[in-house]
Amino acid sequence: MRSRSALLLLLVLLLLAGCADGGAPAPDDRGPKSARWQPKPGLTWQWQLSGTLDPAVDAEVYDIDGFDHPASAVADLHRRGRKVICYLSTGAWEDFRPDAGEFPESVLGRGNGWKGERWLDIRRTDALEPLMARRMDLCREKGFDAVEPDNMDGYRNRTGFPLTAADQLRYNRLIARLAHGRGLAVGLKNDLDQIPELVDDFDFAVNEQCAQYEECAELTPFITAGKAVFHVEYELATRDFCPGARELRLSSMLKKYDLGVWREPCA
Template sequence: MRRALPVLLAALLLLAGCTSPSDDDPAPPRPGRWQPEPGLAWQWQLSGRLDPSVDVPVYDIDGFDQSAGAVADLHRRGRKVICYLSTGAWEDWRPDAAAFPRTVIGRGNGWDGERWLDIRRTDVLRPLMAARLDMCRDKGFDAVEPDNMDGYANDTGFPLTAADQLRYNRLIARLAHERGLAVGLKNDLDQIPELVGDFDFAVNEQCAEHDECDRLSPFIAAGKAVFHVEYELPTRAFCPQAERLRMSSILKRYELDPWRRAC
């Protein structure tokens, strides 16, 4: 059931954003933040009933759809848990969808119910994203996977630049770190050299299909995991390279249900 964020809460979030640090300020260090290392096996499930039985050390699940109890259960099973969120696109079914002004909502990104956000408007988006990251922290997640982090390279309806994207991505990383959460850079291959120092790991889709996996090597060189998925290729077509690069690679269906095939 869809439920709008109360108007008063939205107003308070916006007010909080007015007193936040600059978007470019680095996050203060927090002891004990998780740092996933190259080669960790993982499961990525964003649809269907959560299957907690896959014997891997890392799970990546939907931050809204999954409960604190589900996160705690995975922790009891010895898993680290990543909170999936969309930070660069508006989704019409999320409980806070009504808190986003129409002026920051742009063109569709190719998925039903999703539209790009005007990431230049950090005055609006900072408090909304901070509230989402609060949710991840409060549910006990170890890390966050912020999605749609490359709007500047797409037809968003806004004149976004590479500089706009760097500023926004660093803002999301700082907000996550302030809450003790590790944070991954999703796709955005062109900006890896500038952002590898700001993020704790990478999440990539289809680098093997597009012959781009070598571009993720700065994360591996920095001792940071690359969680990688292919949809169209058989494992024999990408696993040898993935193993050479020390990526954490799996084959999934587009719906990201429980099924997986690992290298």
């Protein structure tokens, strides 16, 4: 009896040890929230997608191209106390990217107004998910803190595909999961109409020209949730949009369309 009891006890201990090692539930596909950067309203930022990177701009957050900059540039910005966002196009194909040849012709639609770019058929997640996952891997491996996925509102444009709002919600949530699964924060780019449905899936927002089109109030769900809204205008003077931006607690600045070094932030 003693030997049988001892054997049973040993089996129980082995089972408990196995649960401790590998039996814990896996984190959900958003990744552990506490491990991600959570940008709060009021942060200052720099958005530079062209020209030689200037790491000395007085801004707490930098948003730079994920392909164009090496890990050393991200590390340098970190040493300067900056958080760094990885710009990627997730809703449009760009013929100048090193992975451009990996996109099947069947997912490429109309041009989106920028040279060398075409909208993607975001319904085709079978083809796009692995490609976007590899792009997210690139951001993580270079040490970025977050991702800015661009062209996230194809369903409201002439893409060449019959995209619906539901298609866009599914795709945008997929992009958020891919980022979160790699410990990266992720921002919702424009797509104002779907903010109520997506605010819980994204960690911050990036917006262009909401003041010019009188849409900035639509971004308040992010601010109410304690999440930053990084905002730029191109055609208005700062005196015309900064007072309203400050009232809404947006992180706002004036930029030129080329998104070079120059910026005029709201004080």
